[in-house]
Amino acid sequence: MALTASLALAACGNGGSDAAANPSNIVAKDDGAKLTLWVRAGNEAVTDAVVDAYNKSHKNQIAITHVPADQYVAKFAAAAQSGSLPDILTSDIVFQAQIVKTGSVLDLTSLLKQSGAFGHLAPAHEQASTAGGEVYGVPYNTDTSLYLYNKDLFTKAGLDPNKPPTTWDGIVQAADAITKLGGGNKGFYLSGDAPGSLAYDVTPLIWAQGQQVVKPDGSFDLNNTATQKALGFLQELDKHGDIPESSKTDTGDGFFSVFASGKIGIALAGGNGVNTATVGTKPKFNFGLAPIPGPTDGQWATFSGGDTAGISKTTKHADEAWDFINWLSSLSTSNDVYLNLPAMPPRTDATVPASLGDQFTVPANLIKKGETYVSPHYNDVIASAQGPWLQMIQSVVFDGADPAAATKTAQSAADSITQ
Template identity: 30%
Template sequence: MRRFKWVPALLILMLVLSGCNGFTKGGSGAEKADAEAEEGKITLDFWTFWGSEIRRPIIEKIIEDFNNSQDEIEVKHTFIPWGDIWTKELAAIAAGDPPDVVINDINATALRGKNQQAENLSKYLEEDDISGDFYEELWNATLYEGDSYGIPFNTDTRVLFYNKDAFEEAGLDPEQPPKTWDELWEYAEKLDVKDGEKYDRLGFYPMFGVQTDVWMMNADNVNFVDENSEVKINTPAKLDTLEWLNKWHQKYGADNINSWKAQMESQQANPFFSGDLAMLVQTPTFYTQIRDYAPDLNFGVALLPEKEPGNGHTSWGGGFVAEIPAGAENPDASWEFIKYLTSKEAQEYWAVKNFDNVANIEASESAASSDEFNDNGKMVYELAVEAMPLTMLTPTSLVAPDYMTLVNPEFDNVYLGKKTPEQALKDAQAAVEKEISKK
């Protein structure tokens, strides 16, 4: 019987020890949240798809800097893979338990505003208007009926990379890249090295790196469906473009194109690195692959060539925004974090450490002269900054969100020889207009 006298004592000891766990370092998430609540802090859950060994430490350093900059808000980072993040976000919104801030696709920001999936930021911008901090094209993409539903974070553009040694070998001035479509053709003819029906070196193929739609916007500076929901597919400039692109396709032939495309799927064995491809349209971040896999490559960069002199070096880009999902518990605190995330300080840090284009103009221009870039890095980044005001986005159409599924097959019909460019554009125009008429 005496052994039962130890039970109350043991229970008391266990309760004391378990109670102490809440104060030990490394307790559970709930215990940490309780501790933060006791400190009077608001905890924000920030979702991103940046989980790589390069980007994750950078975004978490920005979060850490924000957390240390004030004592009212604590942001924690939740990584969700690219293929899952937005599906899970929409499910969380529907369940009434969304994250506090999420990184989302810029081109669908207005659509999410229309669908009431993101918080309207107008009340915050009335008191703290930061709209002028960002490139106009990026800012406009966040608007639905005049109100912003997300703040631009990072972006990109397309530029022309070219091999200076190949230029010299072909008798071209390596400091004078092609400026027009005609010059692109002329340069490619000189740069091509052909062996029978195959090529040892390909001068240029316009649809390595970008697709038909980018060249069409380069030609007439108009999206397929404009801001007034008018369909602008079958236009004279777009017809010229499709005929020009088909000329390239016929020049090299499907077998050569597919063979070279297969080589380009390998980052390390990209034919541009070996000099077997003389010119290539790519994002400025392509430079990091050159830096890592072909550090001795003698290359230059230029704006995307224009259709004809005076037409404009229009390029295309995308990007991401920081949003407050609809129904977020602490939108005021979320706004404070988003302001920091898109400030010059945080944006410049992201730009330099990632060699990535950012939405904040001042940060972008400052990053271009960073001492952390070598001469080639500065050359590429400076050109990217120059290209940003010339870069168009393709916001998701509110009247036909999936219209490109109707358009792209028509382009393929041309390259496969099934339709003329005239018929393909006529059919694409009719298909999209029919889709919009159903709404």
């Protein structure tokens, strides 16, 4: 089911908003209520651990339902129609704006201001959860895009392993040097057939130049000089032979695992994944993390991913659901639960111990300036395997198309979807 159609259907459903709790009357209660929570599958290492920590320290008990990511929107639409949403609704950050638009979650603004969390939460999650100046959700699971670089290969190629490139020219030079090592080593990698991954890692190349991709009305601006330059940068890397041929057909399986092979110099990736088994906390080689730069030194940007959490308007346990959201968004939970897992915390004022190393301190700092997409058309334009975003990137990076022609074609296709 297409995202836009599903959410439009949900917005027309009888979601029970007439009986919704008044946020001004909500008070956190821990009285032994049994609550339900939906979360997209795939982030259980964090999401389940957080709920488990809450359940162990509270009378209220939360039961989790894991929803496959490709089924989440359809399940949400059906539940919104029938008034059977869970007490606590979490979603992928890129879908949060659409969920808010349906009117299915409660306004948390006054509650967050009273609790002291307002203004101290991951900004991209707040951005995605805000409509009309009101905030409808908080960060549940946070991540951010960056690039990984193999310090051992840097050293072998005569590069300084402690000075990752801060410009596109620097990345090209480093990638060229590593590819020249031979032995199956390649200088650069990205998952070239995974539109979501490409949104995560290519968009910062555009944002770093001061160019937005999404317009205030939710339509897209793809036909611009900044996008053309970003595509040209990636095309140059491919022309130099720095990108493995397998990149073009990687639908996301190699997002971390290819870099983990030790044969890639620089890989566009995400912060949380470097702490999983795909790279691990004790890899067989030394690696570092750095911001995704723009063409000029000092320019950089990051896409904040993860999940948001809000309270369904249909809940009969608004006080108890707020008890969880209040706990989730507290500074103590960021410091004592998330960082002890360890995982990226929802709060930007959390103290990330230096002992966790760059694998946590670098992404934690990047999240403070993270951005995201806020558009009801994200699924059709960006995330779809048949969408203009993927077609534009692949045609330029791997097939040698002219960036200006490709962005013009993509713009036309995007406009046909959004207008």
